[in-house]
Amino acid sequence: MDNNDKQKKKSSTKKTIFKSLKIFLIVLIALTVIAGGAVIGVVLSILKDAPDIDPTKINASLDLTSTIYDSSGNLIEKIQAPEFRTIVKVNQMPEYLKDAFISIEDERFIKHVGVDPKGIISAVMDNLKAGSTVRGASTITQQLARNVYLTLEKSWDRKIKEAYLALQIEKVLTKDQILEAYLNRVNLGQGAYGVQEASQTYFSKNVEDLTLAESALFAGIVKSPTRYAPYHTIRPENFDPNKHHEVGRVEILGEKYITVYNEEAVKRQKIILKKMLELEKISESEYQSALNENIKENLKPGQKKIEGISSYFTDYVKTQTVNALMERFGYTKEQAQDQLFTGGLKIYATIDVKLQRELESIYNNFTEILVGNPSKIKGPILVDWRLNKAKDVIDDKGNIIFYQQNNLFNEGFELILEKGTYELRDNNLYIKNKKLTPYQKHIDISDYYTIDDRKNLVTHTVGSIIIPEGQFSISDNKEVKISQTYLNDTKDFYRIDDKGNLLISEKYFFRSKDGIVQPQAATVLLDYRTGHIKALVGGRDVKGTSILNRATASQRQPGSAMKPIAAYLPALDNGYTAASPIDDIPFYANGKLWPRNWNRVYKGINTLRYSVEQSVNVSSVKTVEYIGIQTSMSYLEKLGIISKTHPESDSFVTAKENSATNDENLSALGLGGMTKGVTPLELTAAYGAIANDGVYIEPIAFTKIEDKNGNILIDNTPKENVVVSPQIAYIMGDILRTTVSNGIAGRAKLSNMAVAGKTGTTTDQADIWFVGYTPYYVSATWIGNDSPKITLTQSSRAATQLWQHIMTKMHEGLEGKTSFNKPNNIVSVNVCTISGKLPTELCTRDPRGSTVRSEIFAKGTEPTEYCNAHVELTIDSSTGKIANVYCPEENQVTKVFVERMPPYSPAQHNGIVPSDYQYTAPTEVCDEHDLNSVIESPPEEDDALPPFPGWGDEDDQDNEDDYEDEDDYNDEN
Template sequence: MSEDNKNTQNKKNKNKKDKKEKKGLKIFLIVLLLIIVITLGATVGVVIAIAKEAPEIDPTNISDLLNQTSFILDQNGNIIEKIQTKEYRTIVSIEQMPEHLKDAFIAIEDERFYKHIGVDPKGIIKATIDNIKAGHIVRGASTITQQLAKNLYLTNEKKLDRKIKEAYLALQIEKVLTKDQILEAYLNRIFLGQGAYGVQEAAQTYFSKNVEDLTIAESAVLAGIIKSPSKYALYKTIPPEEFDAEKHIEVGQIDSLGEKYIAVFNEEAIKRQRIVLKKMLELGKITEEEYNEALNEDIRSKIKPGQKKIQGISSYFNDYIKVQVIEVLMEELGYSKEEAEEELYTGGLKIYSTMDVELQRQLEDVYNNFTEVLLGNPDNIKGPAFISWRLNSTQDIIDERNNVIFYKQEHLLDENFNLIIEKNTFELTNGQLILKNKKLTPYKNNIEIADYYHIDNRKNLVTHRVGTLVLPEKEFSINEEDKTIIISNKFLENNPDFYSISENGDLLINEKYFYRHKEGIAQPQSATVIMDYRTGEIKALVGGRNVEGLQVLNRATSAPRQPGSTIKPLSVYLPALDNGFTAASSIDDIPHYNDAGELWPNNWYSGYRGIHTLRKSVEQSVNVNSVKVLEEIGIQTSMEYLGRMGIINNNDPTKDNFITSAENSVNNDENLSALGLGGMSKGITPLEMTAAYGSIANSGTYIKPITFTKILDKNDNLLIDNTPEENTVVSPEVAYIMSDILRTTVTNGIAGRAQIPNMTTAGKTGTTQDKADAWFVGFTPYYVTGVWIGNDSPQIKLNQGSSIAAQLWKIIMTRVHDGLENKKFEQPANIVSLNVCSQSGKLPTELCKHDPRGSTVITEIFVQGTQPIEFCETHVELEIDTTTGKIANKYCPKEYISTRIFIKREPPYNPKDHNGIIPADYQYTAPTEICDVHDEKNAIEEFLENEEDEEDNEKDNEEEDKEGIEDIEDFPRKDDEKDNNKDIEKFPKKDNKKDDENINEDNNT
């Protein structure tokens, strides 16, 4: 083929190939277009479908939606509280809001707010780019309108369809509302931390001022909180026990949902504020001068936490309902804490509580008349009621080291509540104020002020908490050598009202520069929980005495205290009954020693009483026996059962009050004192104690306490079905034995004051060292109830022990059981009753009936299979030489020998080994020594003496015979030898070898 023909053919082939490629590309483009159209159509279809699922809205009723709130209902569905609407969200008009406040929120949340139509595509692109550059989410793309739509109409679930619904609803809202109406609704609805919804409530929460009075700096702080209320709130709240004056800066006291917290300054809020201010400057919302002024404003010194008071039939009970609702929403629905709180306060929920309103009213009535119920007319009380205190010469309350715990009110504050600094404890030098006064405790970041007290007209001791001096950190310093406080002249110049000088020369610090609890807290305090142990439902609860003002610290749920002897049935005796002990097991109350070789523990009575059954050890609350049983079963066994009863949380130790060695290797509760006597590091709450005792009453099954049974959402759909957790602690049989022991602790033991008239009653008292806490926890066939009494400051003691708690328990439960039929605890089938010896816990012998104290045969109950099958060996019969009190030997004269019944201790007890300490029953203990006074030599000497006496007697008789021979001859003669032989034959011959064996056996005994 020629070259031309080849070129021509190549061109034809190339054209064919190009045509094929163009055709393939055309087909590909057509297919791609079809895919895009189909995908777009599908996407549009999905979006339309999702949008159709969005709730129908009427944007004109937004003000009504802002007031939509949740309800708590009683067990019958009657409303008992409309949750916190007025206290936590106050609606204000946009005209009341300063411009710089609105500008701050728009600048940081939605800078194009006045330009977009509800959705901001430009903002979405910009946010996407910023997030890609940062590698994580640094800004959101939701507009203010979208955020409002979500808050009003949608949930917090993080799903794509929610975002689509959110955008759709935002477009709908923008059609009918002006931008100012949207902004007003948004600023009244947003959550700003610490339970504050809306800018007005936030202004009160953080600064105790109205929204119109907020400065640029304060407004920027609030706007900064939106991104993360938990991270950027102006202060954080921590429990008092976690407060560290070296690390934290206290700015006030907070009572939230029945729990007391210390409010501490949050530096993160200021860092976020600076970002907001910079953005405001960039957008031209503030000038350079305003920017610098706001940066230099000392926000910390302006923080003044507002106090939130919650109304309702029982803030204590309802507060705990709210706590549990928040926890369940977080655990079961995956909400964050902020989202759960938002749902609770604004979600329109219907929460069905377990409260029995009638029982709650009865309980509150007792607490409203606390002093009168327990002591009668307060006028007859010298006062303060129930308190045992120590006062110094100036009537300040002092501790055992003579340190002031509470100052008398007039010693700390003047009539205008200014702080008194005595004239010899301060000086003004070079414009600086130098303070050195015991009422002030300086730390690196703040200065604490002492607390004070007064006695009210009902003879209650009322204590008042005082916070720290509100001073900028840079405006004071501490001299480390003598701990003097030096306040700068700059601060004094800028705050001329900080102090004044009284007529007598004292320095008076203005009361506006520190926080004080005005109403005070009545002491002693108390808490009670009433629970249906079969369901776990709390029926009534009071967390404190409301004497002057509202006290919202819930001591029933949030204030653990040392349980004292009420811990013994839980940590010692119930585990013991499940691990080889019986109610009849014998335990010897004799001296016991700690690791240092010191006598420990002491009993509540003086000395030691000797052998007890386990039942009697509980009835008499014998400390020694509790420790000895705990030693035998082991610390780990005790902890295992406390875990079953909800006192130890093995899955999350941060959620319990028990301190394990893993949490603190030095100071923890894994010891005999904590578990055997109740001397725990933090303690246990009344609710925890009540629920744990409920597991005994409920046939050995623990049920976690609940305050509500179900939650419906705003559309009455079931949101939560609250079925309580439960687990087996012990068998019903073991639980019944423990219940019966606690019953006789009331009928026969030291808890007699708790006995409810005509009602089966079981329970245990508890008093901590020096009467800082008094307890009674017990149950009936109907309810389990725990009562605690004590002062918030354990350094102030009660003037009575657990008897006062038992008395209060009886008063409460008598009212609760009014009209209820008396019943016995339900006894399982395989419980057997048996006669045993109280000294050995075994089957009795004839000797047990003849104990010198009376018969020791008692009737006891046992789980089938655990009853004793051996006979008592504790009672023994011995021949005793009455002149020595020792075991008689063969040489002891018969006239000195007495057969007696004793108890034989195992191991033997020797007072010489215990510094001469003698238990009360020691006189009945079998001697272990053989008489060493009468032996062979003494017997011979005595025999010879007796022979001489007989010879003398014979001589005397002979003389008498001679004198009276004539009389004798009047009678027939007697064959003396024959008669004597007959008399001797009446007695068996003596086996000396056998006697020796008996003496050796007795000696071994």
């Protein structure tokens, strides 16, 4: 051990000594005050605030529930978690389970009166020997008092109240009653409260069936449910077979998680077993047997079903409450959930119940609103799928995404592996079937689909086959070998039917029976002036328990809905105006023609306003290129899309996070082709900043949290920051307004209500959006399949149609407002839409009609120069080139043209011609008419013009000496 390590250990020991002595002194003071009746003002003041309790009803208090109220203060939900805690009697618990907790948490539990000074001293000594905190100083009775009646706040106040309440509990309850209440209440990680629920969570069995090794494992969790839980859950994309050992798979809120073994839990378990041996709670042989028990193989995660969530909104309120408690009080996630489910909190939500019910009602009629009577649809509705001959859903490369149910399972839901894809050799089972994807720790089974009676596509997830480590292997050609040993131990694992197919029993994998309706959709309704979420729905036709909340947790590519916030709003704040000309001509990326416009044409020069109204891809990409990627990102940070302080919590992938695949590019910022995407809530809040005079307000789902005694724990004032000035925000909003009134988002119009917004469609219509706002609310609606590989039959017009239907209902009874509030210092100026400058007389004579339009500007940004794009030229009508002095008069035509800067040459772009190219000023002079052509065609007598000096009237003789011969004339001209 080097000097640094010694110093660190010495410092850690000092901290441990100080902490233990502090706890000892606090409790000693409290005991002195309580037992001796000494009058100490501070302590008496603390005890005055201690809650009144009735220990005889302590088991009933285990079910103390938190509540959620709406924005009007009406109760909308009592938060309960019946699947997380199951009460069992103390006589159902194994003796070694109780002994394990007593040994490590409170070895003098049977003897003390609720507080144990001797135990405190003993804990201090043990901690000093270990050089770290291995034991706490609180008794089991104190822990029970804290868990049931107090918060997790770390303070002297709480320790004194804790000791006081423990003494009260000990006066009226027996030790068995206290232990029973404690073991039914203790947090054992992974959302499991109490030993019975922990038994199901970790081993899928009842508490009475726990072994000594498993019991000691549970006792070790108490110290830190996060650190010492026997397994952790991680998302499949974060699973590393070289780093993690998979013990199973679970589904939480509709999402799959892999459970991975946590070695720290067994390290802690060994400390408990040793302590039990020292206290003679177990024999040497029991100790050795427990040490040799393979916890890793014993673990069998049980499926979690979270009940009590009445809607997507309250689900999100709970999530935000947990996050707020963690941030405000430094709780772990488990501690915050503990308070949510059992702390009796009063949570005041921002929800408007009337609007929420209306929104949910609309989603219940999703099909009828968008496609009418489903019986007239061949089906499945809105889904643009590809099928192979077997009617499996495939992607554009022919890979199977979802099997038809009958191709994957038989009627008994046994997995069908066709004859010829498996073989029994040397009593081992060898399988190579495309329905299985083998990994080092598990074997994935493909998902499947069905069609419901309303002609919805329904997708069903299938879990993995979990086989113990060492019992199966994978060859280089992906053939799976399952050992004879495993097959002998699991006689019902498979059977062979009369067709020779191998059938694997459904008990060896998880299957989502209800499935999820496709396509899915989500909507958020936000009061942009306060940041209050008024209503949200995170999915459609969801049966049973709440699942993935797509409104708040599902990141999808925003497509063109990204353009206003990543390209045009930053541009307006950095020198552009609504009248700035942008030339929609071929653009190239890495030498390739990219991007294509949605209408497959190039319009040529148009204003920024028009570019937004018509969602011109080239214009947005050129705009981002001009202002710079870093500038665009800086505005996305202000708009809540990027978090520099917590990059792990946002969905934007920076080059620092992934140098190969990231969002620091023109596709992500100019077209919304992000790596992950954004949530409807994030996009709603970002557009809310435009609506709210340029001020972004972080969206919140609750305004405050009170404890069970009515004291305010958290006053949830949303964070806000200025993104742009009110003038720039108003101009961007006005452009979005005309995108609805004049542009491609016309379906979003509301009767007697101003609307500003933008559509969004991703590649092959995998995701469709509409995001917009009125003088009252801002809202985003997304539609898409959970698997982006399955696309839609309709474009963003369907999302716009649904948004319009929703917002019509959301505004019923509100006063009509046909305009948005205009800030000061907005000026209207006539401009030329080609140059973006003040118009000249030539602008009114543009061959397409006058290009003079009234446009709004932030005062000081309006143009001061006159249009120099329009020019007047005389051309030869036969050549289209600038006429020279020899072009016949009848061919000479004077016209107004647009002088493009820089010039555009179709030849340099494979002959591609933008729509307005015909109005571009020619740069070449006519070369078909010259002196020779005039000589070869003598003029008629009536309209002759002298082609050469000396011909004609005598008045022309003055020029005779100017040139010596014809060659001099030609050289000069």
